[in-house]
Amino acid sequence: MTPATTWTAGDARAAFDRARAELGDGPAVLRDYCKSMKHHWAEAAFIPDLDDPEAAWAVARRFRELREDDFVGGFVLRRFERFTSAEVRTWWLGGRCVLVGPHPDTPDRPPVADPDLATVAPLVAALALPFVTVDLAPRYDGVWRVIELGDGQVSDRPATVDPARLLTPLLTPPPSPLPLPPLRRSWIRGA
Structure with a gap:
């Protein structure tokens, strides 16, 4: 239910270029695992054409500069789609x-x-x-x-x-207990 998406682990240029190539050409929107920079649309969120590696990397580099220590996980590239209404x-x-x-x-x-x-x-x-x-x-x-x-x-x-x-x-309490995922041993400290 989302536009086509690729992502990286980390902020390396080579990984960004692989994700960019995987998505193909055309416009895209950039974010990290947690947040977008949509309030800096033209400089750090919107990539007009993924087929222009230097321009795409300039947007990613600016995104990374603005996120600083709050950068989470890696870059997420999502195919740009036109919407007809506010979210x-x-x-x-x-x-x-x-x-x-x-x-x-x-x-x-x-x-x-x-x-x-x-x-x-x-x-x-x-x-x-x-x-x-x-x-x-x-x-x-x-x-x-x-x-x-x-x-x-x-x-x-x-x-x-x-x-x-x-x-x-x-x-308001739910009518029945909420289903919870099974506890994983790796979630327990020291396990």
């Missing part, structure tokens, strides 16, 4: 959507249509996570695309959404 943020508890609203970055720009949650719901449920947010946007052809999925670290609600609309489901 919508959805909040999910135990695989069930409990709230749909505007994205916190654009609280006064609601989406032009309701997102198609029938496709994304089984995918979110399969994650077996107690809480996630999923940001969606409609592509030019009407297909809803996942822009980003978060596990609660940056899951703000826009100021235009009444806090009770999110807090009530969060504070």
Whole structure:
């Protein structure tokens, strides 16, 4: 449900060039494993043509400079797609959507249509996570695309959404225990 994506482990130029070549030519959007620099769109987020290695690397280099010590994992290159509306943020508890609203970055720009949650719901449920947010946007052809999925670290609600609309489901016990992934021995310190 996301545009075609490639990524690197680390910030080396050679790895970036391999990921860039794997995605092919055309425009792309750059981020790291955790964050984009969309507020620095022209200099550190948007790559007009992946087939121009020096221009693409200039965007990646600037992205890396701006992220400094906050750079996480590696570069993530995602095929650029045109969307027809602002993003919508959805909040999910135990695989069930409990709230749909505007994205916190654009609280006064609601989406032009309701997102198609029938496709994304089984995918979110399969994650077996107690809480996630999923940001969606409609592509030019009407297909809803996942822009980003978060596990609660940056899951703000826009100021235009009444806090009770999110807090009530969060504070209401679920009808049955939430499925949790099995504990892995590697998660236990010293194991």
